[in-house]
Amino acid sequence: MVRKMEVLYSSTRDSGKCVTASQAILKGLSEDGGLFVPDHIPTLSCSMRDLVGKNYQDTAYEVMKLFLTDFTEEELKNCIARAYDSKFDTEVIAPLVEAEGTYYLELFHGATIAFKDMALSILPHLMITSAKKNHVENDIVILTATSGDTGKAALSGFADVEGTKIIVFYPKNGVSPIQEKQMVTQKGDNTFVVGIHGNFDDAQTGVKTLFNDRQLAEEMAAHGLQFSSANSINIGRLVPQVVYYVYAYAQLLKEDKIQDGEQINVVVPTGNFGNILAAFYAKNMGVPINKLICASNENKVLYDFFMTGDYDRNREFKLTSSPSMDILISSNLERLIYRIAGGDAEKNAGLMKALSEQGSYQITDEMREQLADFYGNFADEKETADRIREMYEDTGYVLDTHTAVASAVYQKYVSDTKDSIKTVIASTASPFKFTRSVMKAIDEKYDSLSDFELVDELSKIGNVDVPKAIEEIRTAPVIHDTVCDKTEMKAVVKRFLGIGQAE
Numbered sequence: 323m324v325r326k327m328e329v330l331y332s333s334t335r336d337s338g339k340c341v342t343a344s345q346a347i348l349k350g351l352s353e354d355g356g357l358f359v360p361d362h363i364p365t366l367s368c369s370m371r372d373l374v375g376k377n378y379q380d381t382a383y384e385v386m387k388l389f390l391t392d393f394t395e396e397e398l399k400n401c402i403a404r405a406y407d408s409k410f411d412t413e414v415i416a417p418l419v420e421a422e423g424t425y426y427l428e429l430f431h432g433a434t435i436a437f438k439d440m441a442l443s444i445l446p447h448l449m450i451t452s453a454k455k456n457h458v459e460n461d462i463v464i465l466t467a468t469s470g471d472t473g474k475a476a477l478s479g480f481a482d483v484e485g486t487k488i489i490v491f492y493p494k495n496g497v498s499p500i501q502e503k504q505m506v507t508q509k510g511d512n513t514f515v516v517g518i519h520g521n522f523d524d525a526q527t528g529v530k531t532l533f534n535d536r537q538l539a540e541e542m543a544a545h546g547l548q549f550s551s552a553n554s555i556n557i558g559r560l561v562p563q564v565v566y567y568v569y570a571y572a573q574l575l576k577e578d579k580i581q582d583g584e585q586i587n588v589v590v591p592t593g594n595f596g597n598i599l600a601a602f603y604a605k606n607m608g609v610p611i612n613k614l615i616c617a618s619n620e621n622k623v624l625y626d627f628f629m630t631g632d633y634d635r636n637r638e639f640k641l642t643s644s645p646s647m648d649i650l651i652s653s654n655l656e657r658l659i660y661r662i663a664g665g666d667a668e669k670n671a672g673l674m675k676a677l678s679e680q681g682s683y684q685i686t687d688e689m690r691e692q693l694a695d696f697y698g699n700f701a702d703e704k705e706t707a708d709r710i711r712e713m714y715e716d717t718g719y720v721l722d723t724h725t726a727v728a729s730a731v732y733q734k735y736v737s738d739t740k741d742s743i744k745t746v747i748a749s750t751a752s753p754f755k756f757t758r759s760v761m762k763a764i765d766e767k768y769d770s771l772s773d774f775e776l777v778d779e780l781s782k783i784g785n786v787d788v789p790k791a792i793e794e795i796r797t798a799p800v801i802h803d804t805v806c807d808k809t810e811m812k813a814v815v816k817r818f819l820g821i822g823q824a825e
């Protein structure tokens with residue numbers, strides 16, 4: 323028997339201390355502000371051929387056991403079984419749909435019809451298991467900033483999960499009406515949803531500040547509470563995302579779309595850089611992936627970074643029709659920076675300090691050379707809308723706005739490189755989540771309809787049933803109506819948790 327190789331996690335800003343996977347999941351973010359990274363990326367212990375016969379759950383086990391090495395087989399299989407069940411509206415969990423000769427990996431068949439469900443339906447189970455393993459007595463308070471989709475997916479994952487509370491901050495005017503309605507109608511006594519006057523980066527910065535607030539942590543501990551993060555910086559979010567890239571490759575192989583060992587490209591509509599980093603991990607585990615194509619909307623900070631080696635958030639923040647990608651600080655990029663800095667935590671910490679103080683940093687030529695696996699580009703609002711309309715007119719398949727950004731960028735990639743190898747595009751949301759933008763792109767005339775009339779019209783023209791997640795919110799009452807300034811976030815958190823006097 324091969325002894326399984328343990329994977330430990332250290333901070334991208336201090337490689338001194340190592341923690342186990344379960345400890346990293348519990349903490350979310352390291353105390354020094356860094357992100358937890360595995361000390362090595364494990365290679366798959368079975369061949370892609372062996373995976374062909376496996377369903378999603380068994381594939382998840384094969385991948386996740388290699389990262390979460392302090393979980394027992396029983397613990398991990400239990401988490402997987404609870405996550406990937408009938409909450410998903412298809413047994414295959416993540417179907418591949420062929421359109422225009424490209425494969426769309428539909429990651430939106432979970433409870434909230436966006437890809438965040440892929441990780442957030444398992445995270446609560448990983449977290450509770452981690453708490454038990456580490457004899458944590460405190461209740462876990464999940465604190466999350468959302469650009470729209472994380473919030474609902476996290477609320478849905480954690481609602482009524484014993485031993486947890488969840489607080490979600492979202493930019494009051496920065497999410498789609500459907501996204502907002504999904505969040506503010508969330509049931510569960512342990513849930514709390516707050517709109518802030520500000521954009522996603524304000525929400526995320528506020529949340530990070532609260533995480534690093536020692537005084538608040540002490541007050542919470544006195545009340546038997548501790549914070550953790552469900553944001554995509556949590557390693558418990560990242561690891562489950564590696565699974566579907568492995569699964570997608572096995573599906574292509576199973577359907578004879580590719581030969582064993584044949585390389586594929588992966589295109590990912592990117593915001594916080596979590597999903598594409600998972601694809602990068604999949605490549606490093608041994609999945610034959612050629613290019614990782616990073617697609618941005620008009621907030622094209624990542625495109626500029628890949629072009630120049632300068633990361634510069636000092637620019638106008640744009641509200642686009644793909645709000646989950648309206649991000650100027652891609653948190654998970656730090657994990658890649660750490661890696662291309664040769665695992666030099668001090669060097670990475672210096673760059674991140676520059677980012678927080680000047681809003682920018684520059685990587686060395688030596689670091690840039692290690693980005694050869696990546697290709698970056700962006701699509702503006704018109705290109706995105708055109709892509710939705712063209713795809714619909716050509717094939718009848720309706721893309722959501724985020725996936726359309728990826729699809730438009732893929733066209734640019736093909737015209738730039740003439741690369742014709744098989745390509746998988748991560749389809750990150752159902753078009754029903756961004757109905758107005760999608761329908762307007764198909765035909766301006768739809769703009770006069772109400773949100774739910776649009777839903778019914780989309781169902782008709784796209785020939786797809788209205789997802790359960792949308793039916794549910796049609797008539798649901800608003801439960802959460804708190805709105806606050808970004809400076810009031812701490813007071814709001816304390817009030818919800820019932821601790822101390824609001825400042």
Ligand SMILES: *Cc1c(COP(=O)(O)O)cnc(C)c1O
Nearest residue numbers: 471593594595596597646750751
């Ligand atoms: C979150 C999200 C993205 C961006 O994913 P990252 O992992 O943050 O890069 C893209 N599309 C949709 C629909 C999302 O919800």
